[in-house]
Amino acid sequence: MAGRSAAPGRSVTSRVLSLLDVFDSTSPRLSLSEISERSGTPLTTTHRLLAELADWGALVRRADGRYEIGRKLWDLGLLAPVQMELRQIAAPFMLDLHTTIRDTVHLAVREELSALYVERISGRESVPIVSQVGSRLPLHATGVGKVLLAAAPADVVDRALHSLTRQTPRTVVEPGRLQRELADVRRRGYARTSEEMSPGAASVAVPVQVERGGGTVVVAALGVVVPPHRRDLARLAPVLEVTARGIGRELARTREFR
Structure with a gap:
């Protein structure tokens, strides 16, 4: 049948999408097999499909034979209305914040049980971290993720509590403890982590x-990553809140976020 793959019920489109879906932040480069x-x-x-995707620019075939996501998909992803609007509005505020504190500043939105990082600003003095623009990291193991999870519907929180995975020895994987932390986030208005996603990094x-x-609706989370030995973590929260309010006010004026 035209437009169908050999396997019944799977169209060519679904097969192409399934190939792209195997890539993630933990597996950005994969072999054919x-x-x-x-x-x-x-x-x-x-x-055959990988060759076509590479010809179009959706994938890139590296010298070692492995494949990675190509620039064409990245360019298309940036056109998503909410992300494009959010990044354009937030970027100047984030740059001002980074200039002040000199640490990595990032912005994330919730995508199912992951924090999707849509913008990041860092410098040479910043703490090395795993998050990059486009990365998807577990909600329960990141500062921005805990903020987003604390604001998520009850069914999302329940699913997250039943799928806790350990990223480092300090990752919170006990449902009861995470529930208490989320309650603290809602009460005080900010989240803190220490080496739960990456050793040597607090947020x-x-x-x-x-x-x-x-x-009010939580549409994103703004975070900063610093060395875990910093004693002024709580003092960073008011600075972040001022920046977040500025971003929120500008977003409220746009059609996508009304």
């Missing part, structure tokens, strides 16, 4: 909120 195995697509079909994060329907 790895992509075939992870996507459940026959090796010959995988080889403070606050919500970015907009007024909608007579109340």
